Amino acid sequence: MTTETQNPKPQKPVILSGMQPTSGLMLGNLIGALRNWVTFQQNYDCYFCVVDLHALTVRQVPAELRKRTLDVAAMYIAGGVDPEQSAIFIQSHVPEHAELAWILNTFTGMGECSRMTQFKDKSTQHSDNVNVGLFTYPVLMASDILLYQANVVPVGEDQKQHLELTRNIAERFNYHYSPTFTVPEPFIPEQGGRIMSLQEPQKKMSKSDPNTNATIFLVDSDDQIRAKIKRAVTDSGTTIQRSPERPAIGNLMEMFSIVTGGQSFADIERDFEGKGYAEFKIALADAVVDYVRPVRERFLKIRADVPELTRIVQNGAEKARRTASKTLRKVYKKVGLVER
Numbered sequence: 028m029t030t031e032t033q034n035p036k037p038q039k040p041v042i043l044s045g046m047q048p049t050s051g052l053m054l055g056n057l058i059g060a061l062r063n064w065v066t067f068q069q070n071y072d073c074y075f076c077v078v079d080l081h082a083l084t085v086r087q088v089p090a091e092l093r094k095r096t097l098d099v100a101a102m103y104i105a106g107g108v109d110p111e112q113s114a115i116f117i118q119s120h121v122p123e124h125a126e127l128a129w130i131l132n133t134f135t136g137m138g139e140c141s142r143m144t145q146f147k148d149k150s151t152q153h154s155d156n157v158n159v160g161l162f163t164y165p166v167l168m169a170s171d172i173l174l175y176q177a178n179v180v181p182v183g184e185d186q187k188q189h190l191e192l193t194r195n196i197a198e199r200f201n202y203h204y205s206p207t208f209t210v211p212e213p214f215i216p217e218q219g220g221r222i223m224s225l226q227e228p229q230k231k232m233s234k235s236d237p238n239t240n241a242t243i244f245l246v247d248s249d250d251q252i253r254a255k256i257k258r259a260v261t262d263s264g265t266t267i268q269r270s271p272e273r274p275a276i277g278n279l280m281e282m283f284s285i286v287t288g289g290q291s292f293a294d295i296e297r298d299f300e301g302k303g304y305a306e307f308k309i310a311l312a313d314a315v316v317d318y319v320r321p322v323r324e325r326f327l328k329i330r331a332d333v334p335e336l337t338r339i340v341q342n343g344a345e346k347a348r349r350t351a352s353k354t355l356r357k358v359y360k361k362v363g364l365v366e367r
């Protein structure tokens with residue numbers, strides 16, 4: 028007996044998450060998701076995927092999509108994901124995602140998909156192109172997650188509903204056949220799970236907001252960040268205090284708390300007592316600049332080395348396929364497809 032079989036490595040629980048290359052990543056993506064991915068790396072078997080197939084549900088310029096897909100992979104690394112530890116890969120490089128999605132489509136109700144708020148929002152935003160892919164988008168997401176038997180999926184709050192649907196699909200399949208999929212739990216941070224737009228604080232910050240003043244991109248220069256924060260809308264009133272009737276200042280204070288490493292709201296209110304929006308915005312801009320600058324600088328370096336980045340995503344896809352193909356084979360067998 029070899030040492031390996033005597034002492035099999037204990038299996039780590041699995042994490043999977045992804046982001047769409049619909050545009051460059053922004054502060055909400057870093058705060059709501061990416062920074063949490065990094066904290067899981069040590070103790071989980073992690074898969075981080077750039078979901079290019081999802082991005083196709085909205086019309087893309089092909090050359091830009093190709094470029095942005097690598098941008099997002101580079102940003103994962105710049106944000107702290109270690110490619111030696113975690114698999115970083117491109118969704119379309121692992122064909123099992125699309126294959127499992129087809130099977131899961133047959134386990135998902137029309138009503139379930141039509142209740143998804145992201146579908147409702149996106150079909151209003153893109154009313155000229157409400158395609159079937161947009162409708163079954165959450166089923167492809169369920170496939171991303173279930174292929175890896177993920178235990179935990181770290182995402183922003185807007186994805187909670189999609190995770191609930193994923194759980195329902197997994198449970199339905201497991202019940203109909205026999206236990207096949209791990210039923211995943213979302214991980215949504217207590218703070219920063221929903222960073223709001225700088226221009227419309229009732230809307231979440233989004234990387235594809237047509238108003239670029241609403242979003243802080245991780246490649247924005249220090250000056251661009253300062254200008255956007257200076258122009259951020261504020262509520263009536265002048266004090267730096269949180270209250271439900273003042274969502275704009277509440278959002279800026281939440282950003283401040285996170286980028287300063289967890290300063291409490293009570294401390295912020297005390298520090299800015301008697302001071303106005305202008306002073307607070309300058310302090311916030313300084314703190315955001317310090318938070319984003321190292322990420323941007325690492326990104327520029329990583330993105331410049333395309334051969335290395337390509338090697339990373341190829342290795343990532345190889346590792347991902349080993350896991351994904353096992354799950355898919357099991358599923359095909361259970362549903363009654365003839366083995367290839």
Ligand code: ATP
Nearest residue numbers: 047049055059060182183220221222232233234235
């Ligand atoms: P799009 O505008 O193209 O729909 P997006 O900005 O919403 O994109 P996604 O790629 O859909 O970004 O999301 C990537 C991750 O970032 C997800 O986990 C999502 O929940 C999280 N996220 C997105 N927006 C925010 C936000 N404003 N605050 C916190 N987390 C967010």
Ligand code: LTN
Nearest residue numbers: 043044045046047078168171182
């Ligand atoms: N639907 C997500 C992106 C996404 C995802 C995933 C997130 C696609 N597949 C798997 C976590 C796990 C979004 O729109 N933010």
